[in-house]
Amino acid sequence: MDIKEYTEAEIAVTAIDGRIDGTTAAEAETAILGRLTGVPALVLDLAQVDYVSSAGLRVVLKAAKSARASGARLALAGLAPQVQEVFDISGFSSVLEIHASSAEAIASLLAASGDGA
């Protein structure tokens, strides 16, 4: 698993490349929760993730809870069909903000912060 962190248009993006399963979930969790503490909004780009197990879902759930607690916004982007399926079956799709691509997610977060200002 390869984790890339960057900022685009003042929006923090964490892009994960690889699989989020029971063996890699801890690494992803550390990276995502760590990044989330310092930013008002985070895009989690999963375009390069082709496998997410319940361990991966737990990481996303923890991140979502942490974001809610700190008032930050969390947006997921670029879910592959088989990943989307897992999110759908677990019911996560209805409670999380999911966009087709990281660009869309960034645009959405920017529009929201623009409204707030």
Add this chain to the structure above:
Amino acid sequence: MSDTADGPGRSDLVLPAEEGQLSRVLSWVQASGVLADVPPAIASRVELAAEELFLNLAHHAYADAPGEVRLSLQGSESAVTLVVEDDGTAFNPLDNSAEPDLDLEVEDRAIGGLGLHLVRKLSDRQTYDRDGGVNRLTLLFRIAPDNAPNATKADNPPKPTSTRTARRPVLLPFLLRFLLPLGLILTLSLVLAAGLNVLRLEREIQHAAQIRYDSVARELGDTIESSFGAGLSLSSNLAVQIAINRRAQLREGEIRYYVTGPDGQVVHASTGAGPLPSAVAALPGDADTLWHAQAPDEDVFLTGMPLTLDTAPIGTLVLVFPSRSLFEATATLRRDIAIVAPLIALISLPIIALIALMVAVPLHRRFHHMADVMHDLADGTDAPVARSDGALVHAAAAISARLGRSTAETGS
């Protein structure tokens, strides 16, 4: 501990039930030849099920004691079967674990409990059995041509095989279910309204008769009371007879009168009056004011007046007015309505049917067109292929028919 791959059809893995062994499970699934030709979406589900079940056993099956997990993958053209065995405590993951509440908000969700839910949803058939201390869970993943996930597949009805479903006639049921009742209700309402009007007319006639006959009754009643007071016999009281005769000349026919005693028995009647109309018996005898009644059976109106002598009741004067012409009028009205009702029905039903045709026929056609478009979309064609009678089509049909026959012959 062994890790074998017995050709592309089957692969087995036995390993300790420890969380740290997960990477071996995952690489075993990925490297297994069983999933080589399986669509990636299915392979991903199999891998996820293997991970979730293995982790579940690693955490719960042996309660910190060492134990082993046996995994087996078998593939066929139509399905992949994953068998997971352990020797731990009896546990059926299909019903022992509560379904997680998927509708909760993020804050309310419990972390965990999702793995087995995913397994149940992502596999097409789950079988659990416990056999001599062994928990065995067998999962079947069907390799469907469209790769539709289990969850959505179950919700979709099977695709219709024919491009056109049989068209049911719409007009006749519409006529029977909607128009016929509507026509009947309209006709009944008209008849009922007409009937109510007849009743009202009768009441008005009666009311007019009351106004008309009250004065006669009062005049005669006063005369009779005074002759009673004078101790004169009623038959010899000329004043009464003169009053009756005068009234009769003014009205349409002979007015009859009866004087009954307090017991209801007739003590005096006008000449040729006949028996007291039976309708009188049904009326209250002790009424202390003028009363009116109608006896349509005998075509008469009745007016009664209590007779008193020094405020003591001495009997009742009953006047009977012939009203044949009035009753004939209302009877004619009733007859007319009875005749007209079927005519109304005969006229209104075709009109309603005509309206229905104007409204329903265009709808009917449009529905058919829409249904056709939907069927075509479902079949992946944008428009129905026009049937042509060209020579090429005939030739193609003949060839396909011959081919079909020859295959059937070789088959049998």
